[in-house]
Amino acid sequence: MSPLPPRPPLKIAFVASERPEAEQARGRLAARYGSVSPAAADVIVALGGDGFMLETLHDNLERRTPVFGMNRGSVGFLMNDFEEDHLLERLAVAGHTVIHPLQMDAWDADGAVHSGLAINEVSLLRQTCQSAKLRIWIDDTVRLEELICDGCMVATAAGSTAYNLSAHGPIIPLDARILALTPISAFRPRQWRGALLSHEARVRFDVLEPEKRPVSATADSFEVRRVTRVDVRERRDLALTMLFDASRSFEERVLAEQFNS
Template structure:
């Protein structure tokens, strides 16, 4: 019996993605995402991330096809043999991060990040931060443009652009990476176990305001941010054989 008998198609607003969705629905039919066996996301990496966030708690496998620009999280687009590709696809299970941010008004904000949680300076003044891991202060003062905590899946995204290390997709780790650090100038970040709890406190928040971002969800004027793995949340990403996320991350390290 086939694993995936009913398919839901979701597309970005790009013309190519919408056209692909119409063609695929006409050929394979369509179910609602809540009732489908699999979701096929059409667009770029942004659309794939939006789809994973939207159906975070549905535990439905998501198979992306590139109708956008970057496509690191996606498979190549082909209209034919989709059912066969779905049957042969490899499934990677990833766990996002859970961010809890506390702002200057005492409000608590929660969000999920599949790629990374980032803190950024809001004005021309550099941010001044204190970093603790599992209740112990590890860095008394970091002066920087910001800092991020990344999942293995997100380690090839903004983390890599900030010169952070790439992690294997199945590594039980997180990456803590500074963004344009000024002091200590030589600090390049840390690799942490996935069960670690990271607390980032904002020093001099009135003079040096900071925002916190979980993927595309932003909270401004934060005083402290706690980040930990959401180990109770499973996200199922599907890739064609030989093109799994683990393989893509490995290839990225050899730059080809």
């Protein structure tokens, strides 16, 4: 039997945030391991914080190349520890975490529709000192006739430890196939704490009194102002892959976060 041909070397694209320590790390790693463009890469190594990881994933929506993050920023929940040695070995045994983004379709006051994708959450926020008034539909049924609040969001499991957690929403295991519907500073009904929804649920927000109480809608960093209606659903046809060190998977991070004081 003839021996198997050797595997071609792994093609890595190193990308970095604008932080000096991230840019410097990219230069050293590219010199050591070689670097190609993201379009030609087998894997993308993102150097920065969680915000830059989200930016890299958004930039990679069409290619869907796996992304391995290393923390060179201020927040690193989505990142692996930074270490210049043994990178190829780490990539070879890294665990794969697949996430599906949310689709946001937002109608503005002029009737135009704006669409965006969110890896973490779609959030609605009041634009002025006036509280927002929202009506919430789930799968074509009105579930909350009027929510008076600073805002409301739909968060993915991957995003449940981000803004959603800060708004006292639940942390969701990645394999739960659940979305979190979480109010932001609810005033009426004051005791409403949100809901857990099937990942197949279709959520619709109607903005009540939009002229008096203007509201913006944001899909991660894509913002639409003066919205009158926002529809949110999961895009199962889009799959993004994050890579994590085998010793500390993303699932383990989410579980551990629930026991942090």
